[in-house]
Amino acid sequence: MSHRLMQVVMFAVSICSVTALASEPINIGSRRELFVDQALVERLDGRAEFRLHHPTPHEVALTFDKPWEGNASGYATVFQDGDIYRMYYRGHRYIIDPPPLRQAQSEVVCYAESRDGIHWVKPNLGLFDWPPTMNNTGTKENNIFWRGGYETHNFAPFKDTNPACSPDELYKAVGGTTESKGLLTFKSADGIHWSRLSDGPVVTTGAFDSHNTVFWDAGHQRYSMYVRYFSEKDFKGLRSIGVSHSADFRKWSEPVGLTYPADSPPQQMYTNQIAPYQRAPHILMGFPTRFVSRPLTEHAKQLEPVTTRSQFAASIAGSGAYTGAEVTDGLFMTSRDGRAFHRWDEAFLRPGPESEGRWIYGDNYQSYGLFETRSPNPAGPNELSMHFNEGSWRDEIHRLRRYTIRLDGFVSFHAPLTGGELTTKPLTFTGSRLSLNYSTSAAGSLRIELQNAEGQPIPGYSLADANELFGDSVDQTASWKDVVNTNHTEIKHLSGQQVRLRFVLSDGDLFSFQFSD
Secondary structure, three states: OOHHHHHHHHHHHHHHHHHHHHHOOEEEEOOOEEOOOOOOEEEEEEOOEEEEOOOEEEEEEEEOOOOOOOOOOEEEEEEEEOOEEEEEEEEOOEEOOOOOOEEOOOOEEEEEEEOOOOOEEOOOOOOOOEOOOOOOOOEOOOOEEEEOOHHHHOOEEEEOOOOOOOHHHOEEEEEOOHHHOOEEEEEEOOOOOEEEOOOOOOEOOOOOOOOOEEEEEOOOOEEEEEEEEEEEOOOEEEEEEEEEEEOOOOOOOOOEEOEOOOOOOOOOEOOOOOEEEOOEEEEEEEOOEEEEOOOOOHHHHOOOOHHHHHHHHHHOOOOOOOOOOOEEEEEEEEEOOOOEEEEEEEEEEOOOOHHHOOOOOOOOOEOEOOEEEOOOOOOOOOEEEEEEEEOOOOOOOOEEEEEEEEOOOOEEEEEOOOOEEEEEOOEEEOOOEEEEEEEEEEEEEEEEEEEOOOOOEOOOOOOOOEOOEOOEEEEEEOOEEOOOOOEEOOOHHHOOOOEEEEEEEEEEEEEEEEEEO
């Protein structure tokens, strides 16, 4: 086939592809769309790329310093509930020196709350004695709200947003291990006083000794539970994640393993932290902890915390399970159907400078839940906050640190100063304006062209008509010049029609866009 004929054939195939795509536009309505996957992307041009961003560390939010807490506390769940922020977490402590590794006390489930998501208090709930004794001689001046069975290891609550939820089950939770033969369910009317919901385990396939999570998925009208899962039976193979669904929170499907892109290498994942993203709930976001097993080399022995690593290695010597050089960090992944996930295999959170001592197994676990907090700049937009733990195995500094990231700021369409472009697949929308979450340098810019389904500029919305945008905003309205050179933002007359968006970017990042009124 000649080169010219090949060009003709390729052009014809391209036209057929565009026509096929144009006949099946993606209806995004007025929902916010993020660049965390390529679901809406037709092509990238120039030096455009997708860039993973990372959270910024701030203050210590909570230290596990109570007698019923300690160096093995964790698996925190955090969510905003009206005017307060709620936090639920396990209180526990291990002894690593002198060997062998052993529990110092029984596990309990604790509660903290905040008015701003930044400053936290541990209220005295008066529900359980500590220490637990047969004759109740302990004190009830503590923040323990649950004590008892295997579910204390990983008790994971959520507030049920299912409209059919009964008031006495407004808050629900799951918890359990293989010793309890699976995951049990729990209920509460106020988020503080809890009781058993299920008579026995509702999900029995899995490993469970992790932070198993559950939520109401409004988009699919079902409850989704993400559980610790191994690729082989009996805790063998790859540490992974499985998903189970339920229509009524009583009967659950058999868990199945999540899938990832073919080019994503195998990763050992400990937790999952999967939930709908609150600003775009059709997108599920997960923040699994990645487990990396390494030999205890001389180099590994010198990574801080040196003393703790030596004690931990001695406490597990002969077990065959660990060496003492295992390390953990945080990953980021997203899904639109709840099972097939796009995973970034580069770390969302690295352990950080060696001197800060987070290079040990158990550190850098992300808590379950993203929540909005105010910017330190009074005029600035809200930020997304999250917690990561640090100081594992060390009683005096085991704690949660707050991190922040800009709204929608996980992944961006990025271009250098030389420029890049992104063109979407054909879309339909509802709304009268196009809002952009973006950031540029002083020399950078962003322009938007609206095209028809065939990729031709819509009159009045071509690149030549587009106003050049520059700055840093989470809600910038796109605008164009009309025939008399007057700026306008109105696009309502295009609502319901098939359009493509062509973003032309220089030295900047575009995080999300949304058609709205």
